[in-house]
Amino acid sequence: MPGRIAVSEQVAATWQTATLTEVRRETPYASTFRLAVPRWAGHLPGQHLMLRLTAEDGYVAQRHYSIASAPDDSGHIELTLDRVPDGEVSGWFHTVARPGDTIDVRGPLSGFFAWPGDRPALLLGAGSGIVPLMSMVRHHRARGLSVPLRMLVSARSPEELIYSGELGAETTAVFTRSAPAGVPVGRMSATHVAPLLAERPPGGWEAYVCGSNGFAEHASRLLVAAGQPVDRIRIERFG
Amino acid sequence: MNVTRGFTGRRRVSRPGLPPGQYDAGDDWPVLSAEVTPDLAPADWSFRVDGLVERPHTWSWDEAHALPGSAYEGDIHCVTGWSKFGVRFGGVSLDAFLSVVGPHVSATHVLARSHTGYTANLPLADLTGGRAWIAWSYDGGPLAQEHGGPARLIVPHLYFWKSVKWVAGLTLLDHDEPGFWEGNGYHERGNPWQEQRYRGD
Ligand SMILES: Cc1cc2nc3c(=O)[nH]c(=O)nc-3n(C[C@H](O)[C@H](O)[C@H](O)COP(=O)(O)OP(=O)(O)OC[C@H]3O[C@@H](n4cnc5c(N)ncnc54)[C@H](O)[C@@H]3O)c2cc1C
Numbered sequence: 423m424p425g426r427i428a429v430s431e432q433v434a435a436t437w438q439t440a441t442l443t444e445v446r447r448e449t450p451y452a453s454t455f456r457l458a459v460p461r462w463a464g465h466l467p468g469q470h471l472m473l474r475l476t477a478e479d480g481y482v483a484q485r486h487y488s489i490a491s492a493p494d495d496s497g498h499i500e501l502t503l504d505r506v507p508d509g510e511v512s513g514w515f516h517t518v519a520r521p522g523d524t525i526d527v528r529g530p531l532s533g534f535f536a537w538p539g540d541r542p543a544l545l546l547g548a549g550s551g552i553v554p555l556m557s558m559v560r561h562h563r564a565r566g567l568s569v570p571l572r573m574l575v576s577a578r579s580p581e582e583l584i585y586s587g588e589l590g591a592e593t594t595a596v597f598t599r600s601a602p603a604g605v606p607v608g609r610m611s612a613t614h615v616a617p618l619l620a621e622r623p624p625g626g627w628e629a630y631v632c633g634s635n636g637f638a639e640h641a642s643r644l645l646v647a648a649g650q651p652v653d654r655i656r657i658e659r660f661g
Numbered sequence: 662m663n664v665t666r667g668f669t670g671r672r673r674v675s676r677p678g679l680p681p682g683q684y685d686a687g688d689d690w691p692v693l694s695a696e697v698t699p700d701l702a703p704a705d706w707s708f709r710v711d712g713l714v715e716r717p718h719t720w721s722w723d724e725a726h727a728l729p730g731s732a733y734e735g736d737i738h739c740v741t742g743w744s745k746f747g748v749r750f751g752g753v754s755l756d757a758f759l760s761v762v763g764p765h766v767s768a769t770h771v772l773a774r775s776h777t778g779y780t781a782n783l784p785l786a787d788l789t790g791g792r793a794w795i796a797w798s799y800d801g802g803p804l805a806q807e808h809g810g811p812a813r814l815i816v817p818h819l820y821f822w823k824s825v826k827w828v829a830g831l832t833l834l835d836h837d838e839p840g841f842w843e844g845n846g847y848h849e850r851g852n853p854w855q856e857q858r859y860r861g862d
Contacts, residue, residue, distance in 0.1 A: 435859055435860065435861030435862055436861075439663055472858075474682075475665040475668045475670075476663060476664050476665050476668065477664070477665070477668050477669050477670045478664050478669075481669075481670040482670075482681075482682060483668075483670055483684065484682050484742055485742060486741055486742070508671075510670060510671040510684075513671075514665070514667070514668050518666070518667040518668065523665065523666050523667075524663050524665070524666075525663065525665055526663055528859075531846060531859065532842075532845050532846060532847075533845050533846060534695050534841075534842075534845045535695065635691065635692040635693075635807070638692075639692075639698060639807065642697040642698070643697075645697075646697060652696075652697050652699075652777075653778070655696075655697050656695060657694070657695050657696060657697065658695070659691075659692055659693050659694065661689075661691035661692075661693065661741065661743075
């Protein structure tokens with residue numbers, strides 16, 4: 423199990439009010455929600471937060487969401503939510519939420535799946551699992567970091583690839599249902615992972631895997647089979 | 662607390678036995694671990710109790726199975742928000758292991774560790790008196806690898822990150838020492854009824 427990154431001591435024991443300022447459609451099933459959180463303590467790319475919605479009668483629902491935006495000092499953070507069929511919390515975000523609404527958040531949480539930008543990073547994600555990885559990519563760009571960074575993402579189709587307009591040369595996309603002409607359709611496999619491991623930078627990769635549990639199991643096994651050390655694989659499972 | 666405009670919530674019947682801030686996962690059993698699931702065969706599994714004890718001891722799979730069997734039937738609660746009702750784990754009560762090693766009177770805490778290097782800290786009192794198990798079966802069948810098989814710790818009255826998967830051993834200490842998630846900002850004890858999720862709760 424990899425070593426941990428120290429978390430700031432001002433851990434998020436307290437709830438604070440976040441105000442929704444903008445909603446951006448990413449794909450037919452995912453949107454980005456920009457929140458103003460004036461007392462946000464800052465975060466490391468890869469961290470998540472806990473979010474709470476409260477009904478008038480006091481009923482509460484809380485869920486974890488990864489932070490999509492890179493750390494900056496704007497007092498804003500962004501989340502990207504998949505629309506889960508019949509989802510209690512994601513359903514509210516996708517059908518009711520509008521700018522001006524307030525919700526409660528606490529965070530950032532967990533220093534484990536975090537990447538401060540110090541080591542070569544190999545990112546593997548599927549579906550909304552790209553969210554915390556994108557925070558790392560955005561951080562890498564915003565800071566002009568030269569440490570190697572590569573991302574391999576899986577989506578059902580090009581239309582469902584979140585942040586597709588923003589992905590660059592660091593990213594390889596794999597499509598499982600339909601793909602652009604000339605691109606094969608299929609699951610992420612050894613043929614996708616092997617070339618990335620062959621690029622092995624000095625000191626080796628720190629691997630970050632994020633997505634559903636099924637994807638996390640599959641992708642982490644591909645990495646191990648391709649020679650990535652088990653203790654240099656960090657996994658975030660969305661459940 | 663802010664009332665969220667237009668949020669009514671879906672699960673209106675709050676189930677008795679559901680701690681605050683949790684939802685009923687129903688038949689789902691989400692997997693949440695930060696590590697690669699190890700391929701650990703029962704023959705390669707062992708369980709050691711050491712530290713502040715009279716007779717440190719290591720059990721093999723067969724030796725552990727020779728201890729008197731014991732089962733937990735009840736609910737479990739994960740810090741990520743889901744709870745699971747009426748689960749059934751079979752194994753051996755931790756009391757049976759502890760009575761073999763004889764804890765020192767000075768022992769107050771335990772650091773539990775897994776075969777993968779994961780750790781979690783617990784007060785010793787949370788592991789005694791029929792409240793903790795080493796479990797290798799789930800619902801009558803072998804415990805699945807991704808859920809900690811071949812054997813894991815079960816401490817159902819605390820959040821489930823304390824129930825170390827692929828458990829390898831316990832070290833008894835006279836002080837508290839943060840484990841993996843506790844060092845990553847989670848609560849030292851993790852009582853779901855008091856919503857002890859993160860440090861400072
Ligand atoms: C650390 C972490 C980070 C996360 N980050 C993100 C993120 O960045 N973006 C994102 O979209 N999601 C993320 N998730 C998932 C998120 O927390 C919620 O589980 C998701 O939004 C569904 O919640 P809901 O209230 O809309 O649906 P619910 O009302 O909880 O459930 C909808 C339906 O799906 C079932 N269900 C419930 N939970 C799950 C599950 N986990 N998997 C499969 N089926 C389920 C229910 O039984 C129900 O039928 C993250 C989860 C974790 C643990």
